[in-house]
Amino acid sequence: MNVPFADLHAQYLSIKDEIDAAIADVIARSAFIRGPQVEYFEAAFANEIGTDHCVSCGNGTDALYIAMVALGLKPGDEVIVPAMSWISTSETVTQAGGRPVFCEIDAETYTIAPGSIEALISERTVGIIPVHLYGQPADMDPIMDIAGRRGLWVIEDCAQAHLARYRGQTVGTFGVAATFSFYPGKNLGAMGDAGAIVTNDAALADRMAMFARHGGLVKGDHQIEGINSRLDGLQAAILSVKLPYLAGWTNARQRLAMSYSDALADLTFINLPRVAQDRDSVWHLYVIQTERRDALAKHLKERGIATSVNYPRALPFLPCYAGYAHPADAFPHASRLADQGLALPLFAEMTEHQQRHVISALAEFI
């Protein structure tokens, strides 16, 4: 039996008629760029997250870049980012003219460790980008407290955490802005690249939309130089079909994660992912840790089970950041996750049968 890491086709088949009709409608109207589908999705997504504005864009990486440019990042400005994330979180700081400063993660939740942030703040620090990694919210209360006291902005990187909640509040509503990715494999995925930024700040929303659209909201009227980063009509239509299903898919992920945690509790060779009591993870990934990670991945692969290592190296130790010359033991929690983390298959359409196969294959590993 084969268990894929995720099954995008199964999700498509479950809503095929609606998706096909939505795509046909965009084509019939030739509404490929902007147009009613894009406007509809922006309003629907802002409503779902609970913010006043949603500015759609080409992908989740651009979303971070656009937000930082619109916040006025200047050359030399420093932005604190977690040592474990996808590279978008740090590379966009550099793209926007700043310098990423890496912060250790919490050993249990894998999200930025609030207790390590203040020591990193310098005269050049302007902001913090917490990442709700693998679907679990970062510890937002102390992060917002530090930001408030030190006059820093917070952009939440919500690429992996659509609808996750911290103390009952949906992520994406804490910072001055929050960025989302709709990369196909994300919890809410398009059929291509797509992204968005949400905010309650109307002026910021305008600046972001303007920058993403060649620096002008009216054709020919370029107030500034911008970039071209657009959510296209087809992706917007697809995302609008999927959005009402997201809560149900999230429940399915949460049930599957609970089943894994119950069934794997007795396996002493693996450490299970832990969610802090005050947080609702949306389980973008179910990441276990084991010292025998590579052998375990091979064992599972031989039994037809796909796994993934997200991410094999902590950000500060990627070749592109060699210039920082961080000592090898500078981020022990992030490094341990890079060395020992293994994501098991988990997707809303996963069957009980598939999950049992993964669980018994894990139990067989000696």
Ligand SMILES: *Cc1c(COP(=O)(O)O)cnc(C)c1O
């Ligand atoms: C996926 C992801 C991004 C970037 O999204 P893209 O749409 O692929 O550009 C940014 N941050 C995190 C944490 C991600 O997982």
